[in-house]
Amino acid sequence: MNCPTASHNPELLVALAAGELSLDRAQEMERHLAECPPCRIAAAEQAAVWRALDAWDAPPVSVDFNRRLYSRIDQGAGLSWLQRLAHAFRSMPLRQALPLSATACLLLMAGLIAYNPIHPVPAAPNGNIVRANQVERTLDDIELLRQFNSAGSAESAHPDAM
């Protein structure tokens, strides 16, 4: 093999320290190191660097990392709407704004009465974990029951199975 030190090709030395060489290649390299003091020193130094870097553990990620991220995702979606609307109405004179805001409030009240918004279901307590295969079996059973009952109607069963 070409001497890595002499050929200024440290790739093999780095790969050896990183454990990236195949068994045959690593053994070939070890044989070379036995005969080549400069490479032997360089390999030892590279291995020492590798061990030193191994000792550098990063701190654990905060437990509320996900919560904060999702909060930022949600806020990001809302703020963009607010920012855009605030900008649009910024220069509106009061005589236009008052009837508009009154209309908006009436629409809001009508919407809240008529519309059935999605209410986030409170999270299950920690012990209430359901296995995915349990859900799958329930879905299977419900779909079987649904298809049977659908067959009794004048139309055929819904093409989109659950």
Place this chain on the structure above:
Amino acid sequence: MGAVAITLDYDAELMLRVKEGDGGSFAILLEKHRASVVHFVYRLVQEQAIAEELSQEVFLRVYRSRSGYEPTAKFKTWLFRIATHLALNWLRDEKHERSQERLDDVTADLPARQVSDRRPSVEQELVYEVRLEEIRRAIAGLPEKQRAAVLMHKYEEMEYTQIAKVLGCSESAVKSLLFRAYETLRARLAHMEPS
């Protein structure tokens, strides 16, 4: 189109589902890559709070860009490209004064223990702290691209081609970055006794 069959990695498939509106797939990607990204950014910027802030920004960008996502590279490559870009930008904005302040303050942002749960003696703790500080200084002393290349190669075990795509350079350029970085690190760290 002369199509070449591309086998999507699983993460890219998940990201395509995120593109379709599947929030659950985003949660899976987050669980899978969160620690890698945070640790990588931490070792780059060497401040945990900043690392988490920047890492959140990484995932925020991933999420916000979902509608335009195209799997032109491995998902991890794309993810680390965003992370490297944000971290290097932060480093440049903070310049060297902040780095110097951080290195002078040995206790800054240093968690009580960064290794496993073994209970060391006071002397061992001191030796550990000194070693850790040398490692941190050695890494911080590298030019930014060399630093990023070493961290991806060492801690993420990424191949040269992948690192090249993250850094936006050729594979030979990555090898050059890495080998110069390791040469520097050998000079600074090879004297350290094994623990």
Place this chain on the structure above:
Amino acid sequence: MPCDFARSAILSICFVFPILTPSLSLVAQQEPRESVQATPENAIDRWNRMSPEERERELAKLPPARAKLIRQRIRRYNQMHPEEQQALRQRYQTFSQLPPAKQQVIRERLREFRQLPPARQPVVHREVQQLRRLPEPQRQARLNSDDFRGRFSPAEQNIIRDLSTYLPD
């Protein structure tokens, strides 16, 4: 001007609130439609009450294709009309209270029913419903009649016999 901005903010909230309420949020996309909780919770109800992280952790244990299919099926279930969903939940609730052996018989017969030609399904369904309304002696007499055997294949006869016996209302 602060007054203009305050006015704009109030107007914005009036317009934005009904839009935000259905939620653009990642978490809210996962939540089911509100349904009448008149019947006890089934596994899907409990699944919907888990956090997104808990759900994904469970799904990650399955092969990706299967996990994807489950997600799609849950989404379709959650998107059903509330009345239809409630009716299904009640039927399932009754079914799930049967002894496991009976549940298994019903499952097998329903799967066989599903395999019937589409034109035969309403006919078999109608026969099951009619038989279920009959007192037991009359039901048995009909099942054993030549007319019954003449109108239905052996496989259909099995389906009708078991479903009319075991399928709850």
